Amino acid sequence: MIKLYGIRMSNYYSLAKALLIEKGLDFEEVKAPPSQDEDYLVRSPMGKMPAIEVDGKFLSESLAIATYLEKLRPSPRLIPEDPFEAGKTLELVCHMKLDVELVARRCLPEVFFKQPVSEETKASTKSDLQKGIKAVSRLFIGEPYALGETLTLADFYACYCLPLASSIAQGMFSMDLLADQPRMQAVLTKMAEHPSVRRVGEEQKQ
Numbered sequence: 001m002i003k004l005y006g007i008r009m010s011n012y013y014s015l016a017k018a019l020l021i022e023k024g025l026d027f028e029e030v031k032a033p034p035s036q037d038e039d040y041l042v043r044s045p046m047g048k049m050p051a052i053e054v055d056g057k058f059l060s061e062s063l064a065i066a067t068y069l070e071k072l073r074p075s076p077r078l079i080p081e082d083p084f085e086a087g088k089t090l091e092l093v094c095h096m097k098l099d100v101e102l103v104a105r106r107c108l109p110e111v112f113f114k115q116p117v118s119e120e121t122k123a124s125t126k127s128d129l130q131k132g133i134k135a136v137s138r139l140f141i142g143e144p145y146a147l148g149e150t151l152t153l154a155d156f157y158a159c160y161c162l163p164l165a166s167s168i169a170q171g172m173f174s175m176d177l178l179a180d181q182p183r184m185q186a187v188l189t190k191m192a193e194h195p196s197v198r199r200v201g202e203e204q205k206q
């Protein structure tokens with residue numbers, strides 16, 4: 001059985017968990033807060049969560065995990081079979097991950113843990129975040145899902161990247177990151193009711 005390492009409050013742990021549920025795979029959750037201890041780094045070389053264990057072997061990075069799960073259990077398909085559409089899905093995933101979530105994360109210590117970040121960091125975060133959300137907006141072209149009529153991996157990344165970035169933008173800059181993004185808002189509303197995502201949310205409260 002697949003083991004999922006991390007803690008439930010993590011957005012990327014929640015994403016990996018939602019994908020395991022979506023794919024109908026059996027898995028066991030192992031509580032493992034991030035650490036730089038050697039036994040943790042064996043599972044996840046940057047000491048981050050999530051990581052999974054399969055037959056005694058480890059895999060970290062949510063996108064690597066998502067790719068593995070897609071190959072392991074192709075149905076329901078979350079990365080389109082068409083090569084170009086598959087590329088477009090991963091393109092959108094990468095921009096949400098790298099140009100929105102990861103950028104907002106620079107100010108996470110101040111917003112969530114009252115650990116001040118520098119004025120320089122705040123300024124670069126604000127401008128990079130505005131650029132990142134515009135980039136994502138250009139690619140977020142579908143309805144009712146991010147890329148059209150079919151649910152894809154991009155919808156899961158939207159669900160677990162955009163709300164975190166939005167809370168940080170609100171807490172740090174009083175900025176409503178999604179104010180002019182009705183498509184993103186509609187996807188977040190739809191995904192909040194999606195069964196695997198709901199289960200993750202319910203179990204997070206336990």
Ligand SMILES: N[C@@H](CCC(=O)N[C@@H](CS)C(=O)NCC(=O)O)C(=O)O
Pocket residue numbers: 010011012013034035046047048049050060061062063
């Ligand atoms: N690129 C990684 C990011 C994972 C990540 O940022 N995890 C956070 C929790 S949501 C973490 O472990 N942070 C602890 C740390 O940075 O030391 C992925 O996609 O899995």
